[in-house]
Amino acid sequence: MTPVSPFQIERYLGKWYEIARLDHSFERGLSDVSATYRLQDDGSVQVVNRGFDGTRNEWREAVGRALFTGDPTRASLKVSFFGPFYGGYHVISLDQQDYRWAMVVGPDRDYLWILARDRQLAPEVRQQLLRLARESGFDVASLIWVDQARDDG
DSSP states (O other), X not given: OOOOSSOOHHHHOEEEEEEEEOOOGGGTTEXXXXXXXXXXXXXXXXXXXXXEETTTTEEEEEEEEEEESSOXXXXXXXXXXXXXXXXXXXXXXXXXXXXXXXXXXXXXXXXXXXXXXXXXXXXXXXXXXXXXXXHTTOOGGGOEEOOOXXXXX
């Protein structure tokens, strides 16, 4: 899978809503998930993931740090939420014109996220991203479509 290039981190910053994801333990059971990216003075990117845990009836938040793995015009980063342990974060599809949607993969085919600036994604974009994910070897039948009904303030 090839990360997007050219990529402009300044345009990627801000809030993204999680439209769909493959299941993994650190987001299991969460709805209304968002990710907010902020550029830091040292050139790293602060990542704030936030979601609602319906079982506990509370918001959960995790703050991490992302670093480019090479040229910053290539959308390939590594992210850490747990100290010195980093995982891959690679944007493999992006609305290059307006930065309104993105598809992100992790270090392997167990991690996939579809993100958008809005709580919903146009059906034609959704189909385009599902096709790309399927062609890239992802199990799209296992995607969790994230409920985005709450305002997280």
